[in-house]
Amino acid sequence: MSSIAVNSGLNRTATFYHSVVGKKVVMAVSGFVLSGFVLGHMFGNLQLFQGREKLNHYAEMLQSLGGLLWFARFVLLSAAVLHITAAFQLWRLKNEARPQAYVKKAHIATSYAARTMIWSGPIVGAFLVYHILHFTTGQALGDQFIKGDVYHNVIVGFQNPAASFFYIIANILLAIHLYHGVWSMFQSLGVNHPKYTPKLKTLAKVYGWVIGIGNVSMPLAVLVGLVK
Amino acid sequence: MKIILNIWRQQNATSAGRMVRYEVPNANEHMSFLEMLDVLNEELTRKGEDPVTFEHDCREGICGCCGFMIDGVPHGPQRGTTVCQLHMRHFHDGDELWLEPFRAKAFPVIKDLMVDRSAFDRIIASGGFISVNTGSAPDGNALPVIKKCSDMAMDAAACIGCGACVASCPNASASLFVSAKISHLGQLPQGQAERDRRASRMVLKMTDEGFGYCTNTGECEAVCPKGIKIENIARMHRDYIKASATFREETSGGGAG
Numbered sequence: 001m002s003s004i005a006v007n008s009g010l011n012r013t014a015t016f017y018h019s020v021v022g023k024k025v026v027m028a029v030s031g032f033v034l035s036g037f038v039l040g041h042m043f044g045n046l047q048l049f050q051g052r053e054k055l056n057h058y059a060e061m062l063q064s065l066g067g068l069l070w071f072a073r074f075v076l077l078s079a080a081v082l083h084i085t086a087a088f089q090l091w092r093l094k095n096e097a098r099p100q101a102y103v104k105k106a107h108i109a110t111s112y113a114a115r116t117m118i119w120s121g122p123i124v125g126a127f128l129v130y131h132i133l134h135f136t137t138g139q140a141l142g143d144q145f146i147k148g149d150v151y152h153n154v155i156v157g158f159q160n161p162a163a164s165f166f167y168i169i170a171n172i173l174l175a176i177h178l179y180h181g182v183w184s185m186f187q188s189l190g191v192n193h194p195k196y197t198p199k200l201k202t203l204a205k206v207y208g209w210v211i212g213i214g215n216v217s218m219p220l221a222v223l224v225g226l227v228k
Numbered sequence: 229m230k231i232i233l234n235i236w237r238q239q240n241a242t243s244a245g246r247m248v249r250y251e252v253p254n255a256n257e258h259m260s261f262l263e264m265l266d267v268l269n270e271e272l273t274r275k276g277e278d279p280v281t282f283e284h285d286c287r288e289g290i291c292g293c294c295g296f297m298i299d300g301v302p303h304g305p306q307r308g309t310t311v312c313q314l315h316m317r318h319f320h321d322g323d324e325l326w327l328e329p330f331r332a333k334a335f336p337v338i339k340d341l342m343v344d345r346s347a348f349d350r351i352i353a354s355g356g357f358i359s360v361n362t363g364s365a366p367d368g369n370a371l372p373v374i375k376k377c378s379d380m381a382m383d384a385a386a387c388i389g390c391g392a393c394v395a396s397c398p399n400a401s402a403s404l405f406v407s408a409k410i411s412h413l414g415q416l417p418q419g420q421a422e423r424d425r426r427a428s429r430m431v432l433k434m435t436d437e438g439f440g441y442c443t444n445t446g447e448c449e450a451v452c453p454k455g456i457k458i459e460n461i462a463r464m465h466r467d468y469i470k471a472s473a474t475f476r477e478e479t480s481g482g483g484a485g
Contacts, residue, residue, distance in 0.1 A: 012472060012473075015432070015472070016472040018432070018435065019431050019432050019435045019468070020401070020403075020431070020434065020435045020439070020440065020441035020442070021431050021435075021441075021442075021464070021465055021468045021469075022468075022472070023441060024441055024442060024465070025465070025469060090399075090441050093399070093440055093441060094398070094399040094400070094440050094441070096333060096438065096440075097332060097333050097334070097399055097400035097401070097438060097439055097440035098331055098332055098333065098399075098400040098440070099333055100331055101331070102297065102300060102328055102331055103234075103236070103247055103326060103328055104297070104299060104300040104326040104328065105297075105300040106299060106300035106301050107398075107447065108301060108396075108447065108450045108451065109445060109446040109447045109449065109450035110398060110445040110446070110447050111445070114443060114444070114445045115398070115445070117443065180444075183444070184443070184444040187444045187458070187461070187462050187465075188442075188444065188465060189465065189469075190462045190463065190464075190465040190466030190467075190469060191462060192458065192459045192461075192462030192463075193459070194459070197459075
């Protein structure tokens with residue numbers, strides 16, 4: 001008889017998640033899914049610049065996916081829930097870990113993006129809810145929402161300066177969030193090598209800039225009347 | 229040279245602390261920072277006041293005893309240096325400095341600038357060791373060690389456990405310390421037998437001691453007096469992920485067979 005016990009799967013998962021490393025792995029994996037989506041979502045939406053037909057056709061194609069679309073929505077929602085739950089628990093741990101703050105504390109290596117993850121995250125989260133109510137379900141757009149005519153909804157939505165302003169701010173914050181997050185998720189998953197890490201950091205910067213510029217360009221273009 | 233110090237004075241772990249201002253008019257640039265504090269303490273003792281408590285031992289930068297915050301940075305402004313090896317020539321006449329203890333729930337203040345870092349010892353005891361049979365010494369080079377691994381293990385082994393990483397971390401995480409210990413043993417052939425158990429137990433112990441988590445800011449790496457890299461933290465994450473998936477805890481009683 002060997003003297004080795006095998007923990008049950010559930011027990012193993014609970015122990016893994018209990019540790020600070022486990023929670024960060026959950027953050028990284030869910031962040032990977034979400035950041036991948038954000039890129040695809042942006043490229044899809046940039047068809048706004050190719051005109052009404054192109055964008056509406058793209059939306060129609062997505063709708064025609066049926067079951068696959070709902071599967072994608074399920075994965076994304078799960079990733080978002082895990083990302084937010086783990087972030088909230090980690091944020092509480094952080095506060096518990098240093099109950100008395102420093103009178104004076106310097107940051108000598110921490111980037112602005114890394115320091116503000118806890119702020120950029122929830123604001124982008126709140127934006128996400130608004131964004132879905134705005135363009136997916138339409139409540140935030142009210143009577144002006146025409147189901148199926150995505151191009152119309154986007155133009156009408158972004159012609160409202162307050163809405164556009166929120167989109168621009170949220171997407172700048174999202175870009176800053178990715179600037180740290182896209183590199184950070186590799187580190188959390190254990191990928192760090194002197195040969196690749198500098199490249200991953202560059203990738204994260206480029207990623208942040210691309211998402212930021214791409215997503216801000218749409219409300220901005222409508223706002224200044226470039227796209228009507 | 230004259231140095232103005234704002235020092236955190238706290239009688240014991242339970243009492244509230246506060247910043248107290250002192251002047252050291254007779255410091256000179258050849259003193260180490262701790263010698264400058266010795267001068268202040270002699271003066272305080274002469275006046276019948278309570279001297280400032282700070283931890284120190286070798287004063288050669290190798291024991292890991294000393295360390296406190298100078299202007300919000302553990303061990304002060306000089307990179308790759310413990311506070312005992314920091315000299316006053318890096319400061320200017322009339323400088324005003326703020327001295328505070330390392331702050332973390334897992335590092336309770338004992339008095340003034342001295343904190344209790346036994347949490348580190350308990351993490352080491354949970355898995356930071358290898359088990360070898362006692363007896364005659366093994367033959368030299370009987371066990372081949374890859375040069376690259378021995379170099380990286382030695383780099384990790386340079387950690388003196390001072391706690392500057394915890395102190396500088398925005399989340400009071402002990403990841404750099406724990407990962408240095410895991411990397412030190414885990415990269416050597418002697419450390420393979422217990423590699424999974426070590427990663428698993430040390431990470432869980434670190435969590436239960438109340439240290440925070442790593443947000444990959446690199447603050448620890450920047451202040452580490454021994455230049456430990458956050459590459460080690462990634463290795464710890466790898467080892468922990470693998471151990472979580474495959475590690476089998478031994479049960480008590482029962483022999484192998």
